[in-house]
Amino acid sequence: MSRSASLAAERLRSTSSARRARERALEICAWASLVLALVPLVAIGIFLIGQGVRSLSLEFFTSDPPGDLSATGGGIRNAVVGTLMMTGLATLVAVPVGIALAVFSREIGGRVAAAVRFVVDVLAGLPSIVVGIFVYSLVVVATGHFSGYAGAVALAVIELPVIVVATDELLRLTDRRIDEGTRALGMLRWRSFLSVFIPTALSGIITGIMLAVSRAIGETAPLIFTALGNNFFTLDLNEPVQAMPLLIYRNALNSAFPAARDRAMGTALVLVVIVLGFNLAGRWIARRARPADQR
Amino acid sequence: MTTMAPAAGPSEEREQDVPASAELAVELDRVSAYYGSRRVVREISLPVRRNAITAIIGPSGCGKSTLLRCIDRMHELTPGARVEGRIDYHGMDLYAPDIDPVAVRRTIGMVFQQPNPFPTMSIHDNVAAPARFNGLLANKAAENELVERCLRQAALWDEVKDKLKAGGTSLSGGQQQRLCIARALALEPDVLLMDEPCSALDPIATLQIEHLMADLKRIYTIVIVTHNMQQASRVSDQTAFLTLGDDRAGFLVEMAETVEIFTNPKQQLTEDYVSGRFG
Amino acid sequence: MTPGSHAGGIRTLARRPGLSQDGWFRLALRGVALLVIVPILWMMVDTFSVTVPVWERFGIPGFVVGARWAPSFTIYGALPFIYGTILTSAIAMLIAVPVAVLIALLITEILPARARTAVAVTVDLLAAIPSVVYGLWGLLVLVPFLRPFEQAVAGTLGTVIPFLAGPTPGPSYFAAGVVVSIMIVPIIAALSREVFAATPRLQREAVRALGGTRWDVIRTVVLPIGRSGVLAAIILGLARAIGETIAVTMVIGNAPKIGASIFSPGFTLASVIANEFNEANQELHPEALIALGLVLLVISVLVNGLAILIRGRFARGVGRVA
DSSP: OOHHHHHHHHHHHHSSHHHHHHHHHHHHHHHHHHHHHHHHHHHHHHHHHHHHGGGOSHHHHHSOOOSSTTSOOOOOHHHHHHHHHHHHHHHHHHHHHHHHHHHHHHHTOHHHHHHHHHHHHHHHHSOHHHHHHHHIIIIIHHHSSOOHHHHHHHHHHHHHHHHHHHHHHHHHTSOHHHHHHHHHTTOOHHHHIIIIIHHHHHHHHHHHHHHHHHHHHTOOHHHHTTTBOOSSOOOOTTSOBOOHHHHHHHHHHTTTSHHHHHHHHHHHHHHHHHHHHHHHHHHHHHHHHHHHHOO | OOOOOOOSSOGGGOOSOSOTTOSEEEEEEEEEEEETTEEEEEEEEEEEETTSEEEEEOSTTSSHHHHHHHHTTOGGGSTTEEEEEEEEETTEETTSTTBOHHHHHHHEEEEOSSOOOOTTSBHHHHHHHHHHHTTOOOSHHHHHHHHHHHHHHTTOHHHHTTOTTSBGGGSOHHHHHHHHHHHHHTTOOSEEEEESTTTTSOHHHHHHHHHHHHHHTTTSEEEEEOSOHHHHHHHOSEEEEEEEOTTSOEEEEEEEEHHHHHHSOSSHHHHHHHTTSOO | OOSOGGGTTGGGGBOOSSOOHHHHHHHHHHHHHHHHHHHHHHHHHHHHHHHHHHHHHHOHHHHHHOOOOBGGGTBOOSHHHHHHHHHHHHHHHHHHHHHHHHHHHIIIIISOHHHHHHHHHHHHHHHHSOHHHHHHHIIIIIHHHHHHHHHHHHHTHHHHOGGGOOOOOSOSHHHHHHHHHHHHHHHHHHHHHHHHHTSOHHHHHHHHHTTOOHHHHIIIIIHHHTHHHHHHHHHHHHHHHHHOOHHHHHHSBOOOSOOSSTTSOBOOHHHHHHHHGGGOOSTTHHHHHHHHHHHHHHHHHHHHHHHHHHHHHHHHHHSOOO
């Protein structure tokens, strides 16, 4: 065999044994990692469904928890309503403010906008308990009592960066040609945003909102010292208000008692279903919109 | 060709002292355009005759589009970009400090190389929206009438009259471009600037637009930038030939009646370009 | 009526006095930005002022390095909690980083295109589960599950290395580290996925054309080009680990001291605040807890800031990441 042929054969041969074995091993490790990560997901699912379903009943949704967590019976009505109220109010505030901040960042630009963006990014990375402390200092101390409003403010602060970032990303993708088109028509800027840019980005913004909501619904730490929690049912946000994550937390601390355990798991099941529902709905909206955007 | 019925709107803004026989719609006087300190268009003086088509031709990168964009004050939107010189429009300098550039852009319309209809609006809304936003429409009837008139002027009405609610982007390339023309016309501009309007279109669509331009010039004044010499010779009344100078800025070599430029140019450079020797 | 009758209304080209409408728009935007940013900054300042008595009492270094936390004696020190935060985060990162990066590589490089979205979304679901649910599951399922393993390690390696010694009551730094690792895997994986997906096609094909396998592509092109992006993803995971509160507080055992081994109970900065705040009625107790919150804030801002910086460098290098 000539020299070049044997070298070629050598090269062909060297993609074998040792190399292939090493790569096979790496691939196995990668698959193992995936399985490892998915095991908790499945485990939690089984845990929640298996142990949580039996707590669900009509009573569970229509009555309030007993004052003594070790007692059986009662439900989570005040927690569900409290979560809905606070998250709803928080979203109502965070969405227009978040979109406005993103528009600000796009339209004004420059160093001021960069500074604002930086603050928002920092806010996005803050531990939610720090947010809770901030709102505690600002609202609870100022008003003198815990309240659902304070809780809503804390949740709004948590939702805000998510919405700003999502809206900003989408506005950034606005076709330059469309932007030029609006300018060449002499359209006023606010008009352009309202009638052209934001509607074009709308489904992405909605996705951002749904992801923000799904996060806020599940937050516990910021509510611990703002909304505090409440054993009774109330529609008055000026009082301490119960929320589902808080309820789970308090019952979990008493999980030596079976009644508290069961209550915690039932609530957790409901909470996860709602959170995943929002999360998946948001992603589905994003997927549906994408083909139209790629024009 | 339908006659232009007056659109409902603030009629007090319309004066009658516009001399119908005014020869020039726009006159450029030693216009230079810069990006920062770099000059890309050098001292161009150019008359634009009313109700005629003026073509600006020249090799790629010689500043034709930049010059066009100076006329409706789009050039200055790029950070660091600026314009020197004077652009005369009915006796006023468009670059005077007391002139609102946004208002200028409503008066001088532009059609771009790539059609850019608003993606979330229907065909009807694409045409009506800019007029609506500027308060030019009194009611729904006026709006519908405007949409029909503009689509007819853009030679698109027959093709879309049954699907006015369809999305603006559901049309073919050529149709989209005519939609953009209709949209620009909805603001009743005096002058229509067209920046290589056919370069993204197929030959049939291109011919349609060229026919359209011949009709439109009876009412509007048109300035078209094109790299297609044959197109310029087909549609335009006057042609200006620009090329890149040694200072890397575009300058005006020659401007004359189109027939003259293509058959009997006075400058050697022009002769070389139109006979295909460079560019 | 001639068209361009605007031509007749030349005066309408003139600027109106005062702000143009666009000018008002910009002003309004600035107003909103101010309205949002100022209260946020104010919140921080206000919070800081609450903690001043703590700094005065112990001094900043004294508090930060203080190893004793005894509210009944009005002695406060942050060290046990800083230690707990660092330890649990370290354990979490040790587990999560290799797992997450391998998953990201699997999704972008090995899986067929059809399976990619489904698997990616499934992994991302891990991030959607609320912290309190992780804590609940961790407490009731994971901790008992880990105990035999902990006891095995403590019984063997633990006899030689005190750091790994028993007793193993269950809730511990280790348990918290494991729970947090599960929670940050999806974050690191999702960001790394984007980084890897951004690898230029040209480079990939170059390796393939030279006869490279998929792993050659990974080694030669994907990982080197994505280095800083993955680093940013890892640091963001770290930031999340540092701030994790509720899940940690439910499985860490809540002991305000520096535990001797990883199987000892302890506290992190975030978890102690959640745990003690509502019953904090000793002198200076609430203020000290808020001071701990500020320490956490500083650490968090530094880590997040680092991530943003590195991410910026990556974005400039290759093109956009998220």
